[in-house]
Amino acid sequence: MEIAGELRTAREMGLVGCTQCMRAVAGDATRCPRCGARVQSRDPVSLQKVWAWWLMGLGFYIPANIYPMLETRTLVHTQSNTIVGGAVELAQHGNWGVAIIILIASVLIPVAKFVLLAGLAIGVRFGPAAPERQRYVVYEIVEYIGRWSMIDVFVVAILSSLVQLQALASITPGRASLFFALSVIFTMLSAQGFDSRLLWDARSPRRGAGPAPASERNLLRGE
Amino acid sequence: MTETGASTTPTREQDALGDLIVCPSCDLVYTVPDVGPRERAVCLRCRRVLIAPRRKAGKQLIALALTVLILIVAASIFPFLAIDAGGLHHKASILDTALAFHGMLSVLSVAVLFFIVVIPMLRLCLLIYVLVPLIRDRPPAPLSREAFALSEALVPWSMAEIFAIGCAVALVKLSDLADVVYGPAAWMFAVLVVLVVATDRLMCRYSIWKSLES
Numbered sequence: 125m126e127i128a129g130e131l132r133t134a135r136e137m138g139l140v141g142c143t144q145c146m147r148a149v150a151g152d153a154t155r156c157p158r159c160g161a162r163v164q165s166r167d168p169v170s171l172q173k174v175w176a177w178w179l180m181g182l183g184f185y186i187p188a189n190i191y192p193m194l195e196t197r198t199l200v201h202t203q204s205n206t207i208v209g210g211a212v213e214l215a216q217h218g219n220w221g222v223a224i225i226i227l228i229a230s231v232l233i234p235v236a237k238f239v240l241l242a243g244l245a246i247g248v249r250f251g252p253a254a255p256e257r258q259r260y261v262v263y264e265i266v267e268y269i270g271r272w273s274m275i276d277v278f279v280v281a282i283l284s285s286l287v288q289l290q291a292l293a294s295i296t297p298g299r300a301s302l303f304f305a306l307s308v309i310f311t312m313l314s315a316q317g318f319d320s321r322l323l324w325d326a327r328s329p330r331r332g333a334g335p336a337p338a339s340e341r342n343l344l345r346g347e
Numbered sequence: 348m349t350e351t352g353a354s355t356t357p358t359r360e361q362d363a364l365g366d367l368i369v370c371p372s373c374d375l376v377y378t379v380p381d382v383g384p385r386e387r388a389v390c391l392r393c394r395r396v397l398i399a400p401r402r403k404a405g406k407q408l409i410a411l412a413l414t415v416l417i418l419i420v421a422a423s424i425f426p427f428l429a430i431d432a433g434g435l436h437h438k439a440s441i442l443d444t445a446l447a448f449h450g451m452l453s454v455l456s457v458a459v460l461f462f463i464v465v466i467p468m469l470r471l472c473l474l475i476y477v478l479v480p481l482i483r484d485r486p487p488a489p490l491s492r493e494a495f496a497l498s499e500a501l502v503p504w505s506m507a508e509i510f511a512i513g514c515a516v517a518l519v520k521l522s523d524l525a526d527v528v529y530g531p532a533a534w535m536f537a538v539l540v541v542l543v544v545a546t547d548r549l550m551c552r553y554s555i556w557k558s559l560e561s
């Protein structure tokens with residue numbers, strides 16, 4: 125079912141929407157009377173938050189790729205593997221399928237997250253290069269996929285706790301696992317800092333937070 | 348819908364505004380529609396689901412939350428993963444997994460423990476605390492609003508289902524090196540993933556906030 129209604133934004137009507145419980149609040153209110161959350165029409169420091177966390181995330185993503193993620197000790201040899209190194213080695217052993225999956229999950233997706241988040245933030249600041257609906261879908265994907273990158277850290281933890289077979293074989297986590305986890309956390313914070321309402325503002329005219337003109341209010345009548 | 352005319356004259360009075368709903372993703376305003384128990388109200392512009400009430404959702408959510416809690420506790424204590432290689436056998440529980448990081452990496456042990464045990468459990472306990480009085484038609488428990496807000500804020504950081512998929516990935520990776528023992532653990536984690544998704548589907552945030560408004 126779709127809601128039938130007039131397509132006006134809360135900002136155009138001089139109202140503020142609570143992002144937590146969706147209640148409409150008067151433009152000059154600071155707290156939502158229903159859920160108690162702090163309300164603002166748009167987060168004025170949204171882009172600053174996005175860029176700050178983004179830089180932190182990227183900063184940790186680089187060492188996450190330089191240092192080894194795993195150290196494997198077997199009877200014959202010891203080796204440490206970076207994320208990419210591990211995938212390359214699998215490919216050399218003919219294990220192309222797994223190598224490609226690792227490259228997609230641990231390299232392509234994190235890099236895509238950085239690029240897409242930056243693109244969204246740049247679009248808000250300097251004017252969008254794609255329609256709103258598309259940019260919103262991109263935002264939803266980035267937000268949804270962010271936490272799933274933590275799976276790499278969990279896999280390292282599981283492998284290291286399980287493969288403790290005395291002299292036969294053992295796996296220990298490498299330093300990159302910490303950097304990778306921090307990078308995932310900061311990228312999640314960056315995506316969370318993004319106020320998606322900014323995506324739709326380019327087309328709709330900006331209005332002050334004051335009360336809407338009477339004619340606009342009347343548009344709500346009748347439904 | 349209930350009070351005639353109240354929704355047609357939005358003024359600065361709070362109760363009239365209470366009949367409006369604002370899409371959190373794109374800021375469009377709607378008058379709250381009548382949404383039936385199997386229907387969903389979707390934002391026309393961004394397609395976000397705004398209202399999706401389910402009959403008996405409260406009871407089902409509590410049942411799901413309790414089941415997930417029990418699964419997490421069970422997986423934390425009992426070794427659920429096992430491998431055999433060259434006559435050696437090794438088992439691990441969630442706690443062993445989280446404690447796999449040593450030395451400089453031990454902060455990661457704490458973080459992993461939070462993501463897969465502490466935060467999911469805290470979130471589910473908060474949800475149960477908020478929902479129990481609601482399904483019994485009692486007034487909300489003290490600090491319910493704060494509890495539900497915290498529970499919602501914890502959702503992205505509650506990663507039990509991601510860990511469950513991580514177990515599957517790790518076992519596949521190990522399958523050349525050792526004989527992986529797929530025990531009841533595999534089932535347990537499959538169930539966990541399904542339950543977490545079901546919880547998310549069943550939960551209508553709007554309806555819960557509306558019931559918490561006293």
Ligand SMILES: [Zn+2]
Pocket residue numbers: 142143144145146147156157158159160161
């Ligand atoms: Zn609110």
Ligand SMILES: [Zn+2]
Pocket residue numbers: 370371372373374375390391392393394395
């Ligand atoms: Zn919307």
